[in-house]
Amino acid sequence: MHGDAVNALTGDRRGRHEVSPAVLIAGLVALLVALSLLSLFTGRGVVTGGLGDLLALSRQDPETAWLILAQVRLPRSVLALLVGASLGLSGAVLQGLLRNPLAEPALLGASSSAALGAVTMFYFGVGGMSYLLPFGGMAGTFIATAILLVLGGRSQDTLTLILAGVAINSLTAALTSLALNFAPSPYAALEIVFWILGSFADRTLDHVYMSVPLMAVGWVLLMSTGRALEALTLGEDTASAMGFNLMSVKLRAILGTAFCVGAAVAVTGVVSFVGLVVPHILRPLVGYRPGRLLLPSLLGGAALMLAADIGVRVIPTSLELKVGVVTALIGAPFFLHLLFVLRRTRP
């Protein structure tokens, strides 16, 4: 049933755009390498903003050029890559698990509840950046995703799930604003923007160290659900009959999302729509098989996030745009388009 809906969504027959997994993975890896290099050589500001400026600086003052590369641009690029990968993968798993093409961490409130957890930890718990910060985000995501699964997991109804996401999103956004208004920080009002729109600007290697191990655990948990997701396309009962322990699958999916999204949001804020757009674009290329979609979505998420983060540095605004603005500009029209197509195919 889900496959039909997906086919109807894209208007394509199964397998028409399918490419061999090796070719797809190799292509995405090549794209990632290119974008990573571009990200490392994209600067901002009148001094080192141009593409070749860092190379020019490295001839006059190699130490400073290295400092900029290793301490400013490397953490930023690494974080964009890994956070994008985490969001792309979580999106693919949530879509497979809920058998719903509109499932996505930010739309479902998993990201905003991570922000609430991180905000609570940051301003009231540990008092600033600490290795405990991602755990606040993870707790938030875990609770939100579990609620979601209880509310929307049983029914195949898209509307119920999206409405549950809207409710969780509104509640957590309100609570985040409330927490920030009580925060002693004089900048709290401004920092709401960071937690809602996300940014990789001026992150340090410490942020990489505190979030990457947790995201890696999340990847392992999420990737382990691949085969069960394939079975789930035939329905929960069939999947159980095939020997999959659905409770374990769901738990791994929730925990994996919590590790990935919670850790990511704690250091970069909420970046929406990556988990929606990426699996959707890649789905025809893997023959609509949710299990085979996971690795490409991880790579594709990384690529989209790197591209968006290069975008905020290249777009000449006096204040740097938040990366969440760019992903929302791409993602929200895409989301509307999906809704229009869904309405046509499911009267």
Next chain:
Amino acid sequence: MIKSWAQWLLVLLLFAVRPAVAEGPQRIVSMNLCTDQLALMLAGSERIASVSFLGADPAESALAHMTEGIAVNHGLAEEVIAARPDLVLAGRYTTSFAKAMLRRLNYKVVEVDNPDTISGIRDILTLVGDAVGEPERAVALLDDMTRRLAAVADQARGRSRHSAIIYDANGFTVGRPGLADEVMTLTGLINKAPELGIGAYGQVPLESMLAVKPDIIVHFLYRPGVPSLSSMSIQHPALQVMLNGRTPVFVPGRLFTCGTPLIADAAEAMAAALIQSGAW
């Protein structure tokens, strides 16, 4: 003997000219941090009926200690009306709806700019001095400010001129025109922000900062010890590498917020911080 008689005469004359109770508005309400400070300096605490909540906060205003016992407002028309003011001081760009309503109700509202140059401070001090009926006090405050700024400039003379950039919360910096820029020039610092295309106020990218390598980073101290993302920018490890063991120059941010004669305190604080950091 004659000299002493002359002195008595002078004192009598002064009493005759100057009434015991100051003239001018007796219930001044200020709706803005900067006008709070101007009102306190010019009219003193007794004639002020209400100050803004920021003006009463020691983290925001160096004159908060003078507001004890004065009612606090949040820029709302209702609070202002309840204070029965005979003069309302407000900022040019803030609380615009409240200002419009108070004008409709025939209250006397004086709007005051927040100048970004020291010469601009002279203009608004004269304006507010006249409004509160203390023109001579305004002149005295200006003379005092001018004298103290000159003393700081004297102190700076002959010392080596360092390049510097203000790197405040979220990487914000002050270019030209700017009160902090004038204070930097006065203390012999060369502000590099204008070279980076920064106007009055703007964000300096971290990598520009590293490439320009100023001798000194100036940071406004503002509610230290309270966790915020914004104030973490100064702790970036790349900046620590660039500073190579030197410490940033920390100055109290509240002295630089408003264009008032407190800018003399700001200049003195900058000089003291330069001495403390070893730059002087």
